[in-house]
Amino acid sequence: MTTISAGPGAGAEPTGVRHVKRPTPLRESVYEALTEMIIDGTLERGRHLVEVELAGMLGVSRQPVREALQRLNNEGWVDLRPGFGAMVHVPAEDEVDQLLAARAALESESARLAARHATKEDVARLRELCKIGTTYQESGDIDGTVRTNAELHSLITQMSGNRFLVDFAAQVDRRVRWYYTPVAPVRGAASWREHNRLVKAISEGDEDKAAQTMREHTEHTRKAYHDLQSGTPSPEPPPEEESPRRRRRTTN
Amino acid sequence: MTTISAGPGAGAEPTGVRHVKRPTPLRESVYEALTEMIIDGTLERGRHLVEVELAGMLGVSRQPVREALQRLNNEGWVDLRPGFGAMVHVPAEDEVDQLLAARAALESESARLAARHATKEDVARLRELCKIGTTYQESGDIDGTVRTNAELHSLITQMSGNRFLVDFAAQVDRRVRWYYTPVAPVRGAASWREHNRLVKAISEGDEDKAAQTMREHTEHTRKAYHDLQSGTPSPEPPPEEESPRRRRRTTN
DNA sequence: ACTTGGTAGACTGTCTACCAAGTGCCATGA
DNA sequence: TCATGGCACTTGGTAGACAGTCTACCAAGT
Numbered sequence: 317m318t319t320i321s322a323g324p325g326a327g328a329e330p331t332g333v334r335h336v337k338r339p340t341p342l343r344e345s346v347y348e349a350l351t352e353m354i355i356d357g358t359l360e361r362g363r364h365l366v367e368v369e370l371a372g373m374l375g376v377s378r379q380p381v382r383e384a385l386q387r388l389n390n391e392g393w394v395d396l397r398p399g400f401g402a403m404v405h406v407p408a409e410d411e412v413d414q415l416l417a418a419r420a421a422l423e424s425e426s427a428r429l430a431a432r433h434a435t436k437e438d439v440a441r442l443r444e445l446c447k448i449g450t451t452y453q454e455s456g457d458i459d460g461t462v463r464t465n466a467e468l469h470s471l472i473t474q475m476s477g478n479r480f481l482v483d484f485a486a487q488v489d490r491r492v493r494w495y496y497t498p499v500a501p502v503r504g505a506a507s508w509r510e511h512n513r514l515v516k517a518i519s520e521g522d523e524d525k526a527a528q529t530m531r532e533h534t535e536h537t538r539k540a541y542h543d544l545q546s547g548t549p550s551p552e553p554p555p556e557e558e559s560p561r562r563r564r565r566t567t568n
Numbered sequence: 569m570t571t572i573s574a575g576p577g578a579g580a581e582p583t584g585v586r587h588v589k590r591p592t593p594l595r596e597s598v599y600e601a602l603t604e605m606i607i608d609g610t611l612e613r614g615r616h617l618v619e620v621e622l623a624g625m626l627g628v629s630r631q632p633v634r635e636a637l638q639r640l641n642n643e644g645w646v647d648l649r650p651g652f653g654a655m656v657h658v659p660a661e662d663e664v665d666q667l668l669a670a671r672a673a674l675e676s677e678s679a680r681l682a683a684r685h686a687t688k689e690d691v692a693r694l695r696e697l698c699k700i701g702t703t704y705q706e707s708g709d710i711d712g713t714v715r716t717n718a719e720l721h722s723l724i725t726q727m728s729g730n731r732f733l734v735d736f737a738a739q740v741d742r743r744v745r746w747y748y749t750p751v752a753p754v755r756g757a758a759s760w761r762e763h764n765r766l767v768k769a770i771s772e773g774d775e776d777k778a779a780q781t782m783r784e785h786t787e788h789t790r791k792a793y794h795d796l797q798s799g800t801p802s803p804e805p806p807p808e809e810e811s812p813r814r815r816r817r818t819t820n
Numbered sequence: 821a822c823t824t825g826g827t828a829g830a831c832t833g834t835c836t837a838c839c840a841a842g843t844g845c846c847a848t849g850a
Numbered sequence: 851t852c853a854t855g856g857c858a859c860t861t862g863g864t865a866g867a868c869a870g871t872c873t874a875c876c877a878a879g880t
Contacts, residue, residue: 425673
């Protein structure tokens with residue numbers, strides 16, 4: 317997230333300058349709460365969000381809610397219509413494609429830099445995450461799988477040491493996590509085999525291979541999503557934005 | 569001093585939905601005003617921004633200022649410290665490097681997609697910008713050069729057709745424009761020769777070449793910045809980063 | 821001289837109340 | 851059936867208040 321490490325001076329202290337517990341602003345908590353509610357489907361796509369309603373729901377006043385909504389708007393989670401309110405964003409047809417294309421660029425570069433800077437501990441942690449993810453995947457725990465997937469990607473970007481890549485990729489990944497859940501079971505095992513190859517490339521410090529593997533990995537994900545949506549004759553008719561109340565979210 | 573004017577957006581809207589006279593929210597105008605003031609140095613790096621002060625300065629109330637400041641914080645223009653306020657961000661030593669590395673990834677991919685989707689009109693506009701930029705550069709108009717440079721890069725990302733790349737690259741480019749100005753005169757002519765090669769690759773639809781050229785271009789910029797900072801004893805007296813322990817604040 | 825403790829001022833974070841203007845919806849009427 | 855007018859709702863923005871916190875400064879103690 318936003319880093320406060322000032323120290324423009326020559327000698328920034330890399331060793332633990334651990335700041336003690338700083339009380340989080342309410343708007344931050346509201347922001348977190350809302351994204352979580354959007355991701356887990358509590359706030360369905362297209363739903364009209366009213367400030368006072370959310371404020372009451374969360375036990376705060378309008379102000380923090382407004383500020384959180386504006387941030388959500390800036391990051392594309394909701395669409396703010398002046399004078400009417402916020403609607404939970406409804407992803408466009410090609411949006412996932414674009415999102416994953418952006419992710420490919422960001423994370424491929426991250427993987428390259430991660431391979432360049434990887435430490436022993438990093439690699440160990442990567443291997444651990446791969447193992448955990450594979451276990452989740454085999455046991456059919458979709459939620460755990462998606463979460464671990466996000467953690468793995470997040471760690472790799474952090475290993476790049478580039479705060480901009482970290483920030484952007486974090487935003488993208490969070491969005492992907494939102495859209496991606498229905499795809500996860502389809503990708504399944506293949507995804508984690510690719511993760512393993514990726515980690516191997518990073519551990520060997522092979523930058524090109526890491527970047528390439530990450531790009532292919534994301535590309536496969538993109539294709540999987542595409543196939544799922546067009547290819548599979550799923551009995552699901554295109555969501556005609558009708559009666560969002562009809563049925564509850566299927567569990568996937 | 570500076571007053572918010574509901575001024576005409578400098579943004580060119582090529583074609584499409586023309587929203588009839590949508591009065592821009594104040595927070596938006598405030599945001600624009602503040603970024604501009606940060607870029608042109610009216611608000612110096614490290615300066616403490618006080619909400620009521622800015623509010624008075626811009627002729628609005630605290631709320632729009634707060635909202636603008638929070639957005640500026642999210643995008644890295646200022647650092648918001650809880651309970652204290654906002655300080656204009658002071659770029660760290662390695663920050664420009666990281667910024668340009670991120671730009672390389674984003675714009676290289678954009679250039680690839682731009683080459684894929686380029687239309688005749690796009691290419692014509694690109695050529696025009698190259699010409700304008702070169703003219704500015706030769707006439708020594710730094711500000712115009714930097715602005716045209718930004719426009720060219722912006723157009724290329726827009727040609728990618730990927731809204732995420734557009735968004736991220738826009739953020740990065742604006743930051744680059746902030747840091748970059750002192751570098752512009754050094755890069756000079758070489759930069760625009762590279763632009764020409766880049767446009768050529770795009771016009772030929774050569775994706776790989778476009779991506780590669782863009783990457784090298786950004787890389788050269790990065791190197792130029794680096795050299796300028798370490799090698800050349802620039803006539804710029806370093807802001808010294810003197811600790812404010814002694815004196816509170818200069819007059820103003 | 822150096823640390824400790826206290827004090828005062830400044831600023832943010834949040835809440836409340838209020839008003840103007842814009843938006844969507846619905847009933848009315850042709 | 852379809853346009854019109856009106857109404858309720860929601861945001862955008864303003865003002866004021868208050869607690870908590872951060873900073874600087876000063877005084878007393880060691």
